[in-house]
Amino acid sequence: MKRKRGGTSVFFVLFIFVFIIVTTITVEFYHAFTLKEYIDTEMSRALNIATDYAMLDEYRMEHISMIDMSTAKSEFNSYLHTETNLNSSNELIENGKVMYKLIINTTTVENNPVKFEVSGIVRTKPVLLANLVPINVDIPFKVKARNQRYE
Amino acid sequence: MKKLKYNFVPIWNKVNAKRKKAEGFIEILFQFAIIMSLIFCFLTLWKPFIYKQNLDYMAKTLVRAVEANGRINGDITALANDLKSEFGITPTISWSATYNSGTDKIQLRKKFTLTVRDTITIKLIEPSFGPPVAINIPIEKRFIGISQVYWK
DSSP states (O other): OHHHHHHHHHHHHHHHHHHHHHHHHHHHHHHHHHHHHHHHHHHHHHHHHHHHHHBOGGGGGGTOOOBOHHHHHHHHHHHHHHHSOOOTTSEEEETTEEEEEEEEEEEEEETTTEEEEEEEEEEEOOSSSTTTSOOOEEEEEEEEEEEOOOO | OOOOSSOOHHHHHHHHHHHHHHHHHHHHHHHHHHHHHHHHHHHHHHHHHHHHHHHHHHHHHHHHHHHHHOBOSHHHHHHHHHHHHHHTOOOEEEEEEOOOTTSSBOOTTOEEEEEEEEEEEEEEEOOTTSOOEEEEEEEEEEEEEEOOOOOO
């Protein structure tokens, strides 16, 4: 009788343990997934806006697709800092805490046809385990914008 | 100590066994009720959940279309009607934006808001002898977009 009771307690503790692990993993993955989705959307917006703004119209009549590269890059950075509230180190700080850091590894701007491509990583901390496990979670991203003539 | 004339132990054991059986029956009854409630909730809430998913998808598609189009015109209205008929939903759609004067164009980096409103009906009981007992839940979702077209 006592052995059976002990067995039940062990199974209950195991169940709770597994439940906590599964919940933690789910929350962490959900956080990473939503952050990745948000960054993809915002980067895509920034690139589209920068590309459209920096197109050089005088070349269009000659059917040449050209972009002012420096304007495109500055417009892209301007969007990141004004619309997504990143600071000069590309970090989003809320309540004195760094929520994530955007690390841009490559920026490629090409002409004819115009192509603006950015890739890098978003560095964030775990939501639930930030105090227990001092690790960074790196989420990669790669976003591309093109300007194409149809007529 | 005086010994009792009758031995009550077998009777007590019988009563105890019956009590345990009754407890077991009530326990099973509760378990059954909980399981049935879960199944009922799953069947009842499944349709509104899908409805809300479709509403979100439609709103996101419209916002994305206006972002790329840079204007809210007949094409967007036609797209909204197509999506409504595709998903079988009938929400009220309203736009809020700062347009270029005298046009339906939204300048680059100007924000606009799409609001979708609808009511989801959850039927609790549908008796044959009377009207169904239902709960109407109003939904209002707001999505913000940003124009990606430079109007020169």
